[in-house]
Amino acid sequence: MTKIELSTEEKILQAAVEVFVRDGYDGSRMQDIADLAGINKALLHYYFRSKDKLFERVFDEKVQSFFPQMSEILAQEISFIEKIDFFIEGYIKLLLKNPFIPLFVLNTVNKKDKQDFIQKMPLDIMRKATESYYQDLQKLQIRELNPMQFMMSLMGMCVFPFLAKPIMLRSFNATNEMFEYMMLARIDELKKYVRLILNP
Amino acid sequence: MTKIELSTEEKILQAAVEVFVRDGYDGSRMQDIADLAGINKALLHYYFRSKDKLFERVFDEKVQSFFPQMSEILAQEISFIEKIDFFIEGYIKLLLKNPFIPLFVLNTVNKKDKQDFIQKMPLDIMRKATESYYQDLQKLQIRELNPMQFMMSLMGMCVFPFLAKPIMLRSFNATNEMFEYMMLARIDELKKYVRLILNP
DNA sequence: GTCTATATAAGGATAGAC
DNA sequence: GTCTATCCTTATATAGAC
Numbered sequence: 001m002t003k004i005e006l007s008t009e010e011k012i013l014q015a016a017v018e019v020f021v022r023d024g025y026d027g028s029r030m031q032d033i034a035d036l037a038g039i040n041k042a043l044l045h046y047y048f049r050s051k052d053k054l055f056e057r058v059f060d061e062k063v064q065s066f067f068p069q070m071s072e073i074l075a076q077e078i079s080f081i082e083k084i085d086f087f088i089e090g091y092i093k094l095l096l097k098n099p100f101i102p103l104f105v106l107n108t109v110n111k112k113d114k115q116d117f118i119q120k121m122p123l124d125i126m127r128k129a130t131e132s133y134y135q136d137l138q139k140l141q142i143r144e145l146n147p148m149q150f151m152m153s154l155m156g157m158c159v160f161p162f163l164a165k166p167i168m169l170r171s172f173n174a175t176n177e178m179f180e181y182m183m184l185a186r187i188d189e190l191k192k193y194v195r196l197i198l199n200p
Numbered sequence: 201m202t203k204i205e206l207s208t209e210e211k212i213l214q215a216a217v218e219v220f221v222r223d224g225y226d227g228s229r230m231q232d233i234a235d236l237a238g239i240n241k242a243l244l245h246y247y248f249r250s251k252d253k254l255f256e257r258v259f260d261e262k263v264q265s266f267f268p269q270m271s272e273i274l275a276q277e278i279s280f281i282e283k284i285d286f287f288i289e290g291y292i293k294l295l296l297k298n299p300f301i302p303l304f305v306l307n308t309v310n311k312k313d314k315q316d317f318i319q320k321m322p323l324d325i326m327r328k329a330t331e332s333y334y335q336d337l338q339k340l341q342i343r344e345l346n347p348m349q350f351m352m353s354l355m356g357m358c359v360f361p362f363l364a365k366p367i368m369l370r371s372f373n374a375t376n377e378m379f380e381y382m383m384l385a386r387i388d389e390l391k392k393y394v395r396l397i398l399n400p
Numbered sequence: 401g402t403c404t405a406t407a408t409a410a411g412g413a414t415a416g417a418c
Numbered sequence: 419g420t421c422t423a424t425c426c427t428t429a430t431a432t433a434g435a436c
Contacts, residue, residue, distance in 0.1 A: 026223075051430070159356065
């Protein structure tokens with residue numbers, strides 16, 4: 001246990017991440033964040049001026065820590081199928097560590113007064129993936145399909161169990177440990193699916 | 201334009217559905233619901249006593265109108281692959297008419313104080329699908345895989361584009377009309393995917 | 401920088417008239 | 419059944435002392 005002394009700003013940010021991600025923007029209370037950070041509300045405003053500003057910092061923080069890895073994978077100089085393999089493995093392992101980020105992000109981009117936040121997302125992922133797909137299609141290494149539809153499917157397959165985790169746990173009568181195990185097994189299962197879909 | 205005179209209770213319920221589904225529980229205001237229903241707040245409480253009770257009615261209403269159709273498809277006396285075909289087509293067309301239900305439901309079941317609502321979900325879908333899968337597996341009509349993992353994948357593929365619609369629209373630089381067209385095309389694309397996965 | 405105290409506003413819920 | 423007026427609690431935000 002390394003005990004690092006955090007600055008007040010870092011303590012606040014850490015607490016804010018936890019509360020906002022768990023309770024959503026509307027469900028979050030500045031008081032809860034202050035309590036968790038071990039300070040009082042006034043100090044929150046001293047550091048971040050408003051709930052909106054604090055939320056934006058939290059969103060930036062999480063999005064920047066979560067998505068860039070996915071973007072990098074697609075930029076590598078390997079075949080499309082290999083990229084997809086890395087994507088599945090990287091994404092699911094990242095989700096196991098951050099299971100609530102997807103719902104947090106989806107809520108934010110679907111919120112009327114948070115539309116500006118969409119541009120903070122890595123919007124080039126789709127373009128990059130499409131380019132990579134067509135390169136391999138030319139070389140006849142891959143089946144012909146619609147790459148956008150395929151990428152939406154891939155993301156959906158990876159992220160859905162985490163979004164619907166409470167329903168899945170109940171449906172399977174499973175524990176958290178079993179869920180984690182299922183998600184690790186899921187990596188190979190999904191790799192199998194995409195091979196069946198992509199191999200010509 | 202058929203102009204049906206709604207009872208006050210129905211007007212309230214209709215307004216409540218719109219507001220709760222759009223803004224979520226925490227983001228919704230009783231005032232907004234009253235305004236939309238064309239009445240005042242006091243009358244809301246006269247009919248439904250509290251925000252919690254009104255919300256529960258809305259959830260029941262939407263869940264009961266949304267999911268039973270999916271359950272029925274899986275109960276038909278047809279092959280597993282045919283069921284999946286119907287599932288894809290039925291689910292996506294239902295989502296085109298109710299694009300915001302999934303996020304609404306996922307938020308509810310992921311909310312700490314709404315855990316009881318999980319039991320309102322059609323939890324037998326997974327069991328039914330698994331049974332149907334193994335029947336066809338025995339007849340060697342289908343590839344061997346994990347049916348739970350497959351069902352999670354199927355649902356994820358269907359629902360993800362709707363959850364992430366704002367991001368998809370921006371990524372593809374698409375309009376609402378284009379999105380709808382894509383989702384209709386998606387029905388056949390997904391049928392193709394599941395055939396590649398399931399056919400032995 | 402950090403605190404206590406408080407201003408100000410919003411939101412859920414109720415009382416009571418009609 | 420429906421309304422106006424109001425209560426009560428909670429939330430964000432700020433003032434001012436230390």
